[in-house]
Amino acid sequence: MSSTQGSARQVREAVDAAMVVDRAGWSGAARSAEVVELLAAQERLSALVMAVVGEWDRDAAWALDGSVSPVAWLAHRTPVTRQDAASLVRSARHVARHEATAKALDAGDVTAAHVQVAARATKHRDDLYTEHETVLLDAARSLDPSAFRSAMAHWRRCADAVDDHDKAVKEITGSYLDIVATFEGVGHLDGRLDPVSTATLTRVVDRMEPPDGFDGITAPRTRAQRRADALVRLASGERPPQINLDITVDIDTLAGRPSLDLTSGCCEIAGSGPLSPAVAAMLACDAAIGRVLMRGDSEVLDVGRQTRMLNRAQRRALGIRDGGCVEPGCTAPAEWCDAHHITHWTAHGPTDLSNLELRCRRHHILQHQRDLHAALRARRQE
Ligand SMILES: [Zn+2]
Ligand SMILES: [Zn+2]
Structure with a gap:
């Protein structure tokens, strides 16, 4: 059997014929x-x-x-x-x-x-x-x-x-800040913050210390220098400016479907970058931040700014009822816990005690991952 039999041979012959065409007199358009x-x-x-x-x-x-x-x-x-x-x-x-x-x-x-x-x-x-x-x-x-x-x-x-549960947990936990003073007293900072804290802090310090105008004499400070100055102003007791942090949560992603608009972040901190769906669902579940529920990149379904926060009495009642994280075997105390909506508010779950339970961060993410998996499974069985 030859390697140039059948349809491939015809293709080759056509290409060979095209190779020997005289193209010398061709116009640009041709x-x-x-x-x-x-x-x-x-x-x-x-x-x-x-x-x-x-x-x-x-x-x-x-x-x-x-x-x-x-x-x-x-x-x-x-x-x-x-x-x-x-x-x-x-x-x-x-x-x-x-x-x-x-x-x-x-x-x-x-x-x-x-x-x-x-x-x-x-x-x-x-x-x-x-x-x-x-x-x-x-x-x-x-x-x-x-x-x-x-x-x-x-x-x-x-x-x-x-x-990936571990990755989702790492995304939201594991914040730290090292401040090492050298022997001359100069400090070196090194740290890591979860995505929400990162977005909050950078927005606050950048609002406090906007870029310098250039006066022709002193060089403008770099962004890093401005941020250091702002951080010290904060530490000295200056009130931070009010900033709005919105988290966009794509309803299809929460339901285990692909987002309609694959080119945009399905779940993200507006203006900062994507979040894993489980983390976004967790943040949108109970957090003092704005939440924008989207379908695709353009259709805003709901803007809920702190409307689904628990009031103080509800929070106390929840602490007394659950005592701490409800995950079996977990001993995290109530103060460390989030109030988790058992039926997510995107699925019309109400913010009242019958639909709430306390979960520590780790088990809160885990629960939202279980919910995402359940949604995926349900979709596969449809
Ligand atoms: Zn939750
Ligand atoms: Zn727990």
């Missing part, structure tokens, strides 16, 4: 048209290669001559690097496993580059990709591959955040 056509043809060819490699791999045809893997076979027999071979096999398998993706690629709705991005992001997350395939393909259709890469990175982060 050259532009040729470039567009050639790249479109290359795209179709890439899609064909993915489909054929997928079938070849499914049948383990690479094993017929004793090769140990499809990647090794390709790297040995064809003019591709090992890395490109690995990427091709990964993409081909992705297409073979996901029918809607294969159809979109066939139809030219998405490009081979999109599939490559999706295949890479989907590693170890195949079930979730299958579940979210429609939304992800919609994103692929409307985004160029590089924007789609950001969207997939975002999707992956959300997907992993639901699963």
Whole structure:
């Protein structure tokens, strides 16, 4: 059997014929048209290669001559690097496993580059990709591959955040501030703050010490210098300015569905950056911060600023009833605990004692992760 039989031989012959066309007298417009056509043809060819490699791999045809893997076979027999071979096999398998993706690629709705991005992001997350395939393909259709890469990175982060309890706990706990005085009394600071504290502190100090105007003589302070000055002003008893910190929580993410707008943070501190869904759900559950409930990037469903805070009497009653964290085996006292809405307010759970329980930070995040998992499971059974 020759390697140039069947459809591949026709493609090659067509390319060879195009190679020997005399292009000397072509106009600029003709050259532009040729470039567009050639790249479109290359795209179709890439899609064909993915489909054929997928079938070849499914049948383990690479094993017929004793090769140990499809990647090794390709790297040995064809003019591709090992890395490109690995990427091709990964993409081909992705297409073979996901029918809607294969159809979109066939139809030219998405490009081979999109599939490559999706295949890479989907590693170890195949079930979730299958579940979210429609939304992800919609994103692929409307985004160029590089924007789609950001969207997939975002999707992956959300997907992993639901699963990764330790990471979610680390996100919100483990704050510290080291202040080391050297022997001349000069202090060195080193620390770490959770995302909400970071957003609060940077906003406060940047409001207190805005950039200096340049008077032509003294160099303006750097941002780091201004922040140090502001911190000292705070420590000296100056009242901090009022700042508004909003947390946007995407209702679809909370319900275990992919956010409608994959290009934006599904859950984030407005203006600061993404939060894992469990942490966002926890913060939105009981915290003295603003909450904006969104669907996608544009539809605001609810703006609840501290409306779901417990009053003092409720908090005391909850402390007496629960005594501390309700997680079995946990001994965290009531003062360390958050009031958790058993049915989240996004699902119309009321802020009254029958719907509240005390949970320490760790077990509060854990409970929201359980809720996210339950929502995912419920979706899978629909
Ligand atoms: Zn909660
Ligand atoms: Zn606990």
